[in-house]
Amino acid sequence: MRHDPERDAAAYLAGELGALRRLWFERHMLDCRHCWAEATTARQGRMLAESLRVVAPPSTRERIRGVAELDTEPQRRRWPYLLLAGAVAVLIAVALAMVPRLTETQPAPLVAAAELQSADALPLGQEPGPPLARIGAYVWRGTAQEELGEIPATVYSYADPDGRRVLVIASARPFPRAVAAQDLEPAPSWLAEVDGASMLCADKNGTSWLAVATDEATALSVGRALELT
Ligand SMILES: [Zn+2]
Known part of the structure; x- marks a missing residue:
């Protein structure tokens, strides 16, 4: 999506952005100095305007003007604090918006698969035999349940001569x-990408397959070798 700092920031602060555009803008603002500055400035401007209205509502404007003419110091001193409060409010709003993304976790079965991929050793047996004896440089080393x-799964472990591991995981139940x-x-x-592992998932003939590799290219080549994709 293209950015338009002035319009995006104004629409964002006015609550006029749709849900998707709003999410996009909040994330984008973290990396885009222009949009961030625009939103911060616009927010401060709005808070100033609002505080002015509070300080001087029409009904009491004359009275306050009279007081202000006698002594404007107390009001002047408030501006830096209001600006600071505005900046802090923006920071808090952005931080709160980030929380769901930071804590957004992958489904447990996929996290478990990523852990297996980087585990020191797997309890491997010779049954059942693998769908393929080798996939490129990766040779089948054994199978674990x-x-x-x-999700109960059959894990076929492959390794290349450098010890890099690829897991081909099959289950009768679909992976999330x-x-x-x-x-x-x-x-x-x-x-x-799940916890540092590249995963490819596909269903074939009632079996759900998950290929777990160290990089995307390998995961894709496993998918092709198994004729999943
Ligand atoms: Zn931008």
Whole structure:
């Protein structure tokens, strides 16, 4: 999406942005100095205007003007605090908006799969045999039965000569979709980054498959080798 600092910030502060555009703008503002500055300035301006209205409502304007002419010092001293309060309010609003993203976690079965991928050793057996004996430089080293979250799964472990590991995981139950996953053909296949591991997920003949690799290219090549995508 393109940015338009002045209009976006004004619409954001006025609450006129749609939900998606609002989310986008909040995230974008963290990286874009122009939009951030525009929102901060606009927010401070609005707070100043509002505080002016509070300080001098029409009904008491004359009385306050009279007081202000006698002694304007107390009001002048308030401006820096109001500006500071405005800046702090913006920071708090942005921080609160970030909280759900920071705590947004991947589904437990996928987190468990990522942990397996980086585990020191897996309890491997020879049964059942793998869907493929080798995938490129990766050779099947054994099979483990694991519970990933609530999902019982068969984990085929592959390693290349450098000891890099690829897991091919099969289950009769579908794996949950990763947060921020990217769609692949055929639907509902997806590709995602989960806790440092690259995952490709696809369904085939009633089995849900999850390929877990150190990088996206490897995950994709496993998907192709298994004819999942
Ligand atoms: Zn921007």
